[in-house]
Amino acid sequence: VPMGVLSCMKYLMFIFNVLVFAGGTCLAGVGVWVAVDPSGFQDIVAARAVLSTGAWLLLAVGIALSLLGFLGCCGALRRSRPLLLL
Numbered sequence: 001v002p003m004g005v006l007s008c009m010k011y012l013m014f015i016f017n018v019l020v021f022a023g024g025t026c027l028a029g030v031g032v033w034v035a036v037d038p039s040g041f042q043d044i045v046a047a048r049a050v051l052s053t054g055a056w057l058l059l060a061v062g063i064a065l066s067l068l069g070f071l072g073c074c075g076a077l078r079r080s081r082p083l084l085l086l
Contacts, residue, residue, distance in 0.1 A: 010076055013084070017072030024065025031059030 033040075034055035068086075075083025 010079065013076040014073055017069045017076055019069075020072065021066055021069025024062045024067075024069055026062070027058050028062025028066060031055050031057075031062055035059065 032055075034051060038051050038055070071083050071086055074080070075086070
């Protein structure tokens with residue numbers, strides 16, 4: 001495999017993992033917003049009973065995706081197979 005192709009794949013994986021990290025950070029931010037100020041979010045969503053559970057679920061998924069994206073970025077830059085497989 002030519003070196004240029006490997007370099008391109010490395011940067012494409014890095015960009016994809018940055019997008020995953022950014023999405024996870026946004027989800028975690030929305031989860032914190034809903035957990036801290038549920039009254040501001042209740043105007044948007046009619047179902048009030050699931051707001052608390054949904055906020056914690058968004059926060060957990062957001063943190064997991066952020067961690068996954070960060071480890072993927074580190075794995076792509078270092079070309080570490082275990083980090084990429086994680």
